[in-house]
Amino acid sequence: MPGTVLLLAASPVGRGRLVDAASVLPVLAAVPPAVLSGTDTATVVELVDPLEPQAVLTRLRAAAAAPGPLTVFVAGQLQLDRRQRLPHLALARTAPATVRYTALPWHWLREELRLRPDGTTTVLADLHADPEVWARLRERPLDTGRNIAVYGRIAPPPPRRTVAAPSYMKAVATLLRSGHRPPPDRLHQQALARLADEGGAGGDLVLTAQPPGAGAPYPATAASFRTGRPAATAASFHPDRHTATAGGAPAGWQLPQPQVASDPLAATAEGVPAGWHTPQAPVTVSPLAATADGVPAPRRDPRPAGADDPHAAIAECVRGGRHGDADVLAARWEQAAVRAHGTASEEALHWAEVRADLAMFAGDAARSCRAWLTVATTRLALGQSPDTPEVEAAVDRAHHQWGQLGDPARARELGPELAELRGRVPGRRQGALDHVRQQLTQLQTHG
Incomplete structure (x- = not known):
């Protein structure tokens, strides 16, 4: 089956640049697509110093929706959103x-890739952290999701007024230029060995993560690369939230017209969004619960021990066009969660x-x-902040679906509640509240 490769190299222009991420692209571009992907044929998408996060999200979503293996090469720098304390590329x-x-x-990135089937997604990352992210990683490791194979390194901030090189990614690219692509874990180890021989990456955090069943340690580990210190967690695996969100931006949502051709998840030939079924998580681990800083943390699972993961059965119903049966199954699990944990519980x-x-x-x-x-209303009532990713995503999804309504009466009915929520949860897209108000005015004017 053909594969897909996404090459993403990004870093700020100017004094804020920690790494010359784009310098690795010529080396990677010289590698045949089939070698980059590890498949007979492959489609390669390059993103070099992109300007807008929404543009990156669009390309990422398209790559994630493609059938077959997906390999993502990411070179760049991590910086901290000082408001939510969340890492950004x-x-x-x-x-x-x-x-x-x-x-x-x-x-x-994590949310888009988590919807893909197990064993189909590999991320190779060469990241440099700014001082705030580096300090945060000591307390809260980078979350890469539970169904993605991730290899690479996170380097500490370079000396002041120094621009670092993506040495790990260059080592990977150099190895691949031979025309041979070893398994990702072996490629990773070979790149680390080459980097060590060159005297680099003395204090890096090494990312090594494979999904369950892939034969690697679980959860992922990160170790200081040239010291004898014990390994520390580098990538926290959590069970999937079975929602089609993108961390706060509905697919293709471009104000002022939310009616778009593409849906939040690209449909496969069977009409089911690519990778919509979540990989079956260990039954002792639950859906996510939001912590104070908006980062998911595990809760107890409402399902009885040993029960099959219901998501596969629900996805099968959707694949067969039996949407009513799918909702009935989900409703049963929702009722069980309400009985066990309460209406406003994270499980429900x-x-x-x-x-x-x-x-x-x-x-x-x-x-x-x-x-x-x-x-969204329930999460806010629980005291979750309006800029918590789960709250933003819920309101953005509501906004997107409101834009799909073909019945003006229903749009007028739901519009005021959406506008009220938009006033509390503006989201990341400027003008979202104004857009709702304008659409409501038009609906009222034209009946």
């Missing part, structure tokens, strides 16, 4: 004061979000919009 226009709006949230919210997505897949935009509005 800096882009060309990123400055410390504008990270939230001009950089790519790392959880966007998980299944409410599943049902919101199922309504979208069934083409019922009104029901999906209403469900997302309810989820």
